[in-house]
Amino acid sequence: MVVEVEDAIINTSGSEDAKNNRPERPERKTGSYIMESLNENNNTVHVVFSMKEKVGALADALQIFKDNDINLCRIESRSSKRLNDDYEFLVECSSRNGQLNKALDLIKPITQYMQVIARDLTHS
Numbered sequence: 001m002v003v004e005v006e007d008a009i010i011n012t013s014g015s016e017d018a019k020n021n022r023p024e025r026p027e028r029k030t031g032s033y034i035m036e037s038l039n040e041n042n043n044t045v046h047v048v049f050s051m052k053e054k055v056g057a058l059a060d061a062l063q064i065f066k067d068n069d070i071n072l073c074r075i076e077s078r079s080s081k082r083l084n085d086d087y088e089f090l091v092e093c094s095s096r097n098g099q100l101n102k103a104l105d106l107i108k109p110i111t112q113y114m115q116v117i118a119r120d121l122t123h124s
Contacts, residue, residue, distance in 0.1 A: 043095045044073070049107065049114035050080055050088040057110065058089065064106045065091075069098035083112065090117075 051057035065072055074092040082088070093100065108114050 043100075044118075044120040045093055045095060045100060045116060046118040047091050047093065047104065047114060047116050048088055049091075050083060050086055050112040052110060052112055053086075060110055061089075061107050064103050065093065065098075068100070068103035068106075070095060070100055070103050071098070086112070 049061070051061060062072070071094040072091060073094055074090075076090040077087050078090070080086040080088045104114070104116070
């Protein structure tokens with residue numbers, strides 16, 4: 001499923017009421033939001049983004065993943081299909097123990113574009 005990141009995130013990690021009201025399976029909410037399920041043991045997300053031109057830009061993005069306890073399973077770089085003479089990064093990450101939604105919210109402003117291209121919300 002292809003979902004734009006601004007359409008994919010509801011951050012419910014802080015509120016106990018929100019945690020109690022989370023469904024067993026992901027569900028689409030009005031406005032194209034997806035509320036993540038309680039069982040996130042196998043939750044893998046694939047994100048593609050392109051960094052703004054600056055020394056250390058990729059390191060800044062990777063630090064945000066680290067600070068939010070997101071395990072990066074795979075990182076690929078490729079010539080951008082959207083912007084000439086630019087590169088985009090495809091990142092596969094596991095949000096098993098981290099705060100993925102918060103990390104994506106923090107990374108988005110430092111990118112030229114970012115898109116969640118796949119979410120594996122399978123249940124064990």
